[in-house]
Amino acid sequence: MAFLHRVGPRSYAFADLKDLMAKATPLRSGDVLAGIAAASAEESVAARMCLAEVPLKAFLSQALIPYETDEVTRLILDTHDAAAFAPVASMTVGDFRDHLLSHEATPAALARLAPGLTPEMVAAVSKIMRNQDLILVARKCPVVTRFRNTIGLPGTMAVRLQPNHPTDDAAGVSASILDGLLYGAGDAVIGINPASDSLPVIERLLKLMDEVIGRFEIPTQSCVLTHVTSSIELMNRGAPVDLVFQSIAGTEGANRSFGVDLAVLKEAADAARALKRGTVGQNAMYFETGQGSALSADAHHGVDQQTCEARAYAVARAFEPLLVNTVVGFIGPEYLYDGKQIIRAGLEDHFCGKLLGVPLGVDVCYTNHAEADQDDMDSLLTLLAAAGVTYVMGIPGADDVMLNYQSTSFHDALYVREVFGLKRAPEFEAWLARMGITGPDGRIAPASASHPLLGFVERAA
Amino acid sequence: MTPRDPWLAFARHTPARIALGRTGASLPTDEVLRFALAHAQARDAVHTPFDGEAVAQGIAELGLPVLAADSAAASRDIYLRRPDLGRRLSDESRLRLAEAAGGEVDLAIVAADGxxxxxxHVQAVPFLAALKPWVAAEGWSLAPVVVARQARVALGDEAGALLKARAxxxxxxxRPGLSSPDSLGLYLTFAPRPGRSDxxxxxxxxxxxxxxxFEAAAFKLSWLLREAFRRGLTGVDLKDDSDAVAQEARRPLTAG
Structure with missing residues (x-):
């Protein structure tokens, strides 16, 4: 179905809903690369005006990616909750923005609404929202998950401790874990991106983290971010797998390029839950996403990258994850060119995830071939903290020496805690106090050379 | 000066920026500036021009025939914005590889700037020197080594297909990191042809x-290649179990 919008003497035609969505998207290099971006600034705003008049219901009858050929579309439409959708069923996209920002849209009301929303509806409304709108509404959508601690409570922000090492060296990984714990990070997960795909190496890393968590009774969980089929094999071998990780995307084809489908994700989620390694809950999956992955896999079907990204959250939502994060600036300048595009995308992704009921964290990051720097990261981190982000990354000095990109540091997390008064997951906060890592004011206490945590690095060496 | 953290001694175990100390919640001045310098150097590394001739010469000195090639991305700026062009050969290079192809070979090797x-510049020749004895020991036949400018990983699919290689x-x-601006990646693909996925x-x-x-990488690579030929695939279904191999078996056995 074609759409038409008139601005003064000019009229703009959009071939179908996905064309309208793509042209309404704030400018980014990935949509230009795909050849689907608006040709002018005026066309982009005309598309937004036109999109604001589209009924939300249209997204239930006009699939952007065909139902017959894409299992993600089938998942979205087959699990849509019409009763939850009912309160907004007669709204247009523009009405929906006004509703989300209204005081009637309370946290409880938005949580009830989530199962009635599709990623396309959420992506559509985000396109006509300013950054402050994305922050204000996301802040009203806390999502709480549990494994060995409680993630996502209002007033908290968690940190993934990311102790990567270029050769997966046990002492090197241990040194970074120690650094993170003593800087008060690690409540979201201690999660290693392995340099190697080797199963024996990954199993050693799992055992190393399991031993640290066990020995010091740390209320947190571990993860080696390897392919889901490797985690299944490792669970079969009896390795101590807490969270199962997988990169996911918003189309069947892009997921296939990652070597996964919904069936294998379900197999992994069932296996991880069956281990019952959580103590306060069994949210046992950890997913990463990022705008541009569907285009990179040539599996975007002409749908803009931000809408594809929102569809990935529908995939995540189906498996009740503990953690989901967009790796917003990782994929490179061909998808998000500079700091401005990265900041906008980070806020969009966080908003879309939260409104859909997904525990969204953000890897606030950039690569050295993008037009961005630490100042851009400071801006995005601060905006996300204002928006109630579930967690961010914690990397020694913000420099990931294995993946070769810059993310946020343990210090960065302390900075936003100072500015916004954000606490950690309560179980972890109590552990830090018990271990003397934080003082009575909740701040990091002066470190002691005789702290018991220091011993385990020597043992790993 | 802000005090250093008492676990500074553990920094010898990792290139990661641990035990940086702090002033309040924040980084000390010297660390902020040290980071800014590293970022400036990494930015410069992305834009260092590729000296394909020198790489080709180093490979030729190992006794391996070499072919120069360009991707369809004509400049660095186009390369950064148009990954699709970096994944394809230029028309001229496509012709050159097609002309150079002989009969079927086991392995085609592409050295790409990325x-x-x-x-x-730094790692390709010494890695190939370490790989050579494994290739000889296994009796694998090689296509000429392609040295490719403004190239991405998937360019190897087209090159490998043109050179009639089994892998x-x-x-x-x-991508250059702050602490490692010179890291080489190795990507192995069985039955290369345009359209292969990651x-x-x-x-x-x-x-x-x-x-x-280089020795460890050559051992791993040859383990994977042997398994790829045995099972007829690479990718997520080929799990790297090479670390289960005993240390003494990690050297190439040359025919005596």
Whole structure:
């Protein structure tokens, strides 16, 4: 179905809903690369005006990616909750923005609404929202998950401790874990991106983290971010797998390029839950996403990258994850060119995830071939903290020496805690106090050379 | 001066920026400036021009025939914005590879600049020197080594298909990090042809002096290649179990 919008003497035609969505998207290099971006600034705003008049219901009858050929579309439409959708069923996209920002849209009301929303509806409304709108509404959508601690409570922000090492060296990984714990990070997960795909190496890393968590009774969980089929094999071998990780995307084809489908994700989620390694809950999956992955896999079907990204959250939502994060600036300048595009995308992704009921964290990051720097990261981190982000990354000095990109540091997390008064997951906060890592004011206490945590690095060496 | 953290001694175990100290919640001044310098150097590394001739000469000195090639991306700026062009050969290079192709071979090797030409300048020749004895020991036949400019990993699919190779190995400069602007990645793809997905490749990353050594990388690569030929595939279904091999078996056995 074609759409038409008139601005003064000019009229703009959009071939179908996905064309309208793509042209309404704030400018980014990935949509230009795909050849689907608006040709002018005026066309982009005309598309937004036109999109604001589209009924939300249209997204239930006009699939952007065909139902017959894409299992993600089938998942979205087959699990849509019409009763939850009912309160907004007669709204247009523009009405929906006004509703989300209204005081009637309370946290409880938005949580009830989530199962009635599709990623396309959420992506559509985000396109006509300013950054402050994305922050204000996301802040009203806390999502709480549990494994060995409680993630996502209002007033908290968690940190993934990311102790990567270029050769997966046990002492090197241990040194970074120690650094993170003593800087008060690690409540979201201690999660290693392995340099190697080797199963024996990954199993050693799992055992190393399991031993640290066990020995010091740390209320947190571990993860080696390897392919889901490797985690299944490792669970079969009896390795101590807490969270199962997988990169996911918003189309069947892009997921296939990652070597996964919904069936294998379900197999992994069932296996991880069956281990019952959580103590306060069994949210046992950890997913990463990022705008541009569907285009990179040539599996975007002409749908803009931000809408594809929102569809990935529908995939995540189906498996009740503990953690989901967009790796917003990782994929490179061909998808998000500079700091401005990265900041906008980070806020969009966080908003879309939260409104859909997904525990969204953000890897606030950039690569050295993008037009961005630490100042851009400071801006995005601060905006996300204002928006109630579930967690961010914690990397020694913000420099990931294995993946070769810059993310946020343990210090960065302390900075936003100072500015916004954000606490950690309560179980972890109590552990830090018990271990003397934080003082009575909740701040990091002066470190002691005789702290018991220091011993385990020597043992790993 | 802000005090250093008492676990500073553990910094010898990792290139990661641990035990930086703090002033309040924040980084000390010297660390902020040290980071800014590293970022400036990494930015410069992305834009260092590729010296394909020198790389080709080094490979030729190992006794391996070499072919120069360009991707369809004509400049660095186009390369950064148009990854699709970096994945394809230029028309001229396509013709040159097609003309150079002989009969079927076991392996085609592509040395590509990727996002760090420095990595290829420094690591490609010594890695190939370490790989050569494995190739000889296994009796694998090789196509001429392609040295490719403004290239991404998937360019190897087209090159490998043109050179009639059963598998293609792409050596490529990884995105430069603050602490490792010269890291080489190895991507192995069985039955290369345009359209292969990343899930159909095996990757060995961080090959460089301070990372995975050339000998260790050559051992892993040859283990994967042997398994790829045996099972007829690469990618997520080929799990790297090479670390289960005993240390003494990690040297190439040359015919005595």
């Amino acid at each position: 996002l760090s030409s420095t990595a290829v 293609v190995l792409v050596l490529i400069g990884e 899930a159909e490749r095996n990757c060995i990353s961080n090959v460089r002096g301070d990372g995975l050594t």
